Amino acid sequence: MEALLVAFQQVLQPQVLLYLILGTVLGLAVGTLPGLTATMAVAILTPLTFWLPPESGLGVLIGVWNASIFAGGISAVLLNIPGTPASIASTFDGHPLVKKDQAGLALGINVLYSAIGGLFGILIFLIAAFPLARFALSFGPAEYFALGLFGLSMMIAVSGTSVVKGLIAGFIGLALSLVGLDPMLATPRFNLGSTQLITGLSFIPLMIGIFGLGEVFYQMVTTLGQPQEQTKPQGERKGFSSLGRMLVNAKEFVQTLPATIIGSVTGVVIGAIPGSGADIASLIGWEFSRRTSKRKEEYGKGSIEGLAATCTANNSCLGGALTTMMALGIPGDAVTAVLIGSFMMYGVQPGPAMFRDKSDFVFMVIGLMILANLFFLATGFIFSRFAGGFILLPKPIMWSTILILSLVGSFSLNNRLFDVWVAFLGGILGFLFRRYQFPLGPIILALILGPIVERNFRTALIISHGNPAIFLTRPISLIFILGTALALASPLFLRKKRGQKE
Amino acid sequence: MKKSRLNIFLLMGIVFSLILASGVSAQAAFPEKEITLIIQAAPGGVSDAVGRTMAASAEKILGVPIVPTNITGAAGAIAMGELKESPPDGYTIGYVPVELAMVKALGYADISPEDFDLIMRVNIVPAALTVRADAPYQTFEEFVEYAKEHPGEILVGTSGTGSIWHIAGLALEEVIGAKFTYVPFDGAAPSVAALMGGHIHAVTCSPTEVLSGVEGGDLKILAVLGEKRSPLFPEVPTAQELGFDINVMAWGGFALPKGTPEEVYDTIASAFWEALETETFQKIMEERGIEVSPLDGPAFREFAMQQFEMYMDLIPRALEQQ
Structure with missing residues (x-):
């Protein structure tokens, strides 16, 4: 408690608050726009903040980071286009809620539960930084492989109506993830002799294409030739102009409580593990809460529990990532890798020595993280309501805006025109998937987890000198592999049981 | 008749003024518009830090903005390829890392130090x-x-x-x-x-x-495993001191497309050198733990070619072993 007071003393100054607000506002914009990522924003702002005192400079960076991960959920919910990869899983239940005319509630859950997750992550950092960081290090290649495999077993859960179609989509994703350098031999694979393809298809442009362009193409084709009435905004058609209530009621809050806890814990642990970030945290958080939920069948069709789990997981991930970075000097995700650089610019080297010699600095960062969460909680409702007005716009305006944002976003990521073509390829895939009712979840899952599974499977075998027992003799790895086996086998048992009953 | 002669005069006048104008612009001092700096790595790493800090310091000296652009992929081969293809007018500069001497041996792209007019080496990172x-x-x-x-x-x-x-x-x-x-x-x-x-x-x-x-x-x-002790750990010996002949390090510097006019090259090189010596540049490098070890253009060329030949020999053997 005393520690917290020290923390707040340092950051509760008008100048620091001003910079934190500036960061939060920037973060809202960066997060909402697809193609602009938290990592990119923090990296570009880092040299600019060098001239500010540490608490103000880090105020901007931490503000941007927290707000953009939250704001990515807004586009995921409203448009079915994740604003940042962290909110991919929020499209699973967030967008179906919008289709059920509960846009306000979905946006409100995103604000409230992002803040709950974010604050939970910081709380864990405050009370258990070192044990958590040590646990995170026990994750070796075998554990990563098992975690990735467990994640891939979700393909079935996100397949929607047809498991076969889901698996086809998943395998297309796996095939696309094979393009690029072989992770072990570093030789180019399937690059068709092109230098542009040596490091593979960039994930974010592909994601923007599949979700953003694909959706626009599909809506344009299906609406074409239909009466004018259809192209009018939803609001006018139904005669409402608001989004409906945003706050969850007491009953819903109790209902989502288990999902909130599972999402928060999963997020903070996965965040702490080096090399896995908020995108994986929210996917796994969603799956954990689905498996333990009493209302499994609602997941993927607009479950408020599912949305709550993903929103808490991707924000509590921040606290976890910060824990490993600050306690051991090892980045927990891409943003903290950049933040190490800015810590060093302020003459602070992260690691155990920092907690001993520069504890003021540690508490200052904690204070900034807490305030950043409170800031976006306060402004998030207003901003979401404002952003929510977007779906009430006439469709042609909406389409052209999404098109422009998607193209600019995919280019600006690496400043490569080639990535715009990747986005187009994704757009065509996304269109075909929607047209023939293939689910999008499995392909995205495969693109994120496929490379992790492949790389770590092979790395683990190098480490064990070729002995596959490494996957079963390490406890964490064994648990995930059993979890995967259970997920794949349980439908068979259920069917048998049902058969016996009949 | 009279009218057409007038037209000819007008035409000749326009042509002359165009020639004059172009002559003037050719003689105008470089630089007269913003310069692009291609950085081959994502924002946040050492390459990006050196590139952006240099851009911020050198633009004050050159008097035009230097805009850093991160172009990533293929171990920097895409960015270096882009730099190689850019017009050699001084308006596109690139940060070149140790991979300049490696991507050809790795088989990613046909790029070698000879494809560029090297400006200077800035930093080294020993193994x-x-x-x-x-x-x-x-x-x-x-x-x-x-x-x-x-x-x-x-x-x-x-x-x-x-x-x-x-x-x-x-x-x-x-x-x-x-x-x-x-x-x-x-x-x-x-x-x-x-x-x-x-x-x-x-x-x-x-x-x-x-x-x-x-x-x-x-x-x-x-x-x-480099040629001298690390300022971060002055008590740790080098392998060379212990009698093992090994010197491996990463490095980074700046380059222009091949064929840049000499005046332009000189203007940029002297501005970058001046920027390197500013207190701000040195201070930021020190805070980030980046070891500044500058070489001028000709020395950098010789060094880079030496490295290139070493990797052309080492890398194919390395890949074979895997």
């Missing part, structure tokens, strides 16, 4: 041999002995097959006469995490990347 603090070997000599007695058992984490830190491991292996097993990771940071978690036995990346682990007491640097 270092780092192990766990609780390892059975406490000195470099003990490590060498242990490695010879246990061929293939020591797991050395690298930042990727064919990467500069993998080459450092191979060079070390050759010079001490041992055999390692290499574990490629996606960058140096994950390999350091794996070392701290006890999944591997050693890494051969830069001292900066293991700084936190060493300060926290988990890791121990046995030797620097």
Whole structure:
């Protein structure tokens, strides 16, 4: 408690608050726009903040980071286009809620539960930084492989109506993830002799294409030739102009409580593990809460529990990532890798020595993280309501805006025109998937987890000198592999049981 | 008749003024518009830090904005390819890393130091041999002995097959006469995490990347594999001091497309050199733990070609072994 007071003393100054607000506002914009990522924003702002005192400079960076991960959920919910990869899983239940005319509630859950997750992550950092960081290090290649495999077993859960179609989509994703350098031999694979393809298809442009362009193409084709009435905004058609209530009621809050806890814990642990970030945290958080939920069948069709789990997981991930970075000097995700650089610019080297010699600095960062969460909680409702007005716009305006944002976003990521073509390829895939009712979840899952599974499977075998027992003799790895086996086998048992009953 | 003559006069007048105008613009002092600086790595790393800090310092001297653009992919080959194809007018400058001497040997792209007019080398990053603090070997000599007695058992984490830190491991292996097993990771940071978690036995990346682990007491640097001791760890010897002939380091500098006019090259080179010597530049490099070790254009060219030839020999052998 005393520690917290020290923390707040340092950051509760008008100048620091001003910079934190500036960061939060920037973060809202960066997060909402697809193609602009938290990592990119923090990296570009880092040299600019060098001239500010540490608490103000880090105020901007931490503000941007927290707000953009939250704001990515807004586009995921409203448009079915994740604003940042962290909110991919929020499209699973967030967008179906919008289709059920509960846009306000979905946006409100995103604000409230992002803040709950974010604050939970910081709380864990405050009370258990070192044990958590040590646990995170026990994750070796075998554990990563098992975690990735467990994640891939979700393909079935996100397949929607047809498991076969889901698996086809998943395998297309796996095939696309094979393009690029072989992770072990570093030789180019399937690059068709092109230098542009040596490091593979960039994930974010592909994601923007599949979700953003694909959706626009599909809506344009299906609406074409239909009466004018259809192209009018939803609001006018139904005669409402608001989004409906945003706050969850007491009953819903109790209902989502288990999902909130599972999402928060999963997020903070996965965040702490080096090399896995908020995108994986929210996917796994969603799956954990689905498996333990009493209302499994609602997941993927607009479950408020599912949305709550993903929103808490991707924000509590921040606290976890910060824990490993600050306690051991090892980045927990891409943003903290950049933040190490800015810590060093302020003459602070992260690691155990920092907690001993520069504890003021540690508490200052904690204070900034807490305030950043409170800031976006306060402004998030207003901003979401404002952003929510977007779906009430006439469709042609909406389409052209999404098109422009998607193209600019995919280019600006690496400043490569080639990535715009990747986005187009994704757009065509996304269109075909929607047209023939293939689910999008499995392909995205495969693109994120496929490379992790492949790389770590092979790395683990190098480490064990070729002995596959490494996957079963390490406890964490064994648990995930059993979890995967259970997920794949349980439908068979259920069917048998049902058969016996009949 | 009269009218057409008037037209001819008018035409000639326009042509002359165009020629004059173009003559004037050719003589106008470089630079007269903004300059693009291509950085081959994502924002946040050492390349980006050096590039952006240089851009910020040099634009004050040149008087026009220098806009950093990060173009990533294929170990920098895409960015360097773009720089190679840019018009040699001084308005596109590139940051070039050690991979300038490596991508051809790796088979990613047909690029060598000869394709550019090199401006200057700015920084170097030596390799270092780092192990766990609780390892059975406490000195470099003990490590060498242990490695010879246990061929293939020591797991050395690298930042990727064919990467500069993998080459450092191979060079070390050759010079001490041992055999390692290499574990490629996606960058140096994950390999350091794996070392701290006890999944591997050693890494051969830069001292900066293991700084936190060493300060926290988990890791121990046995030797620097570059030409001089690291300012971060002045007490750690170099392998050369211990009698092993090895010198592997990453480096970075700036380059222009081949065929840049001499006046333009000189203007940029002197501005960059002046920027390098400013207090701000030096201070930011020091805070970030980046070792500044400048070479001028001709010296950088000679150095880069030497490195290029070394990697053309080492890398194909390295890839074969995997």
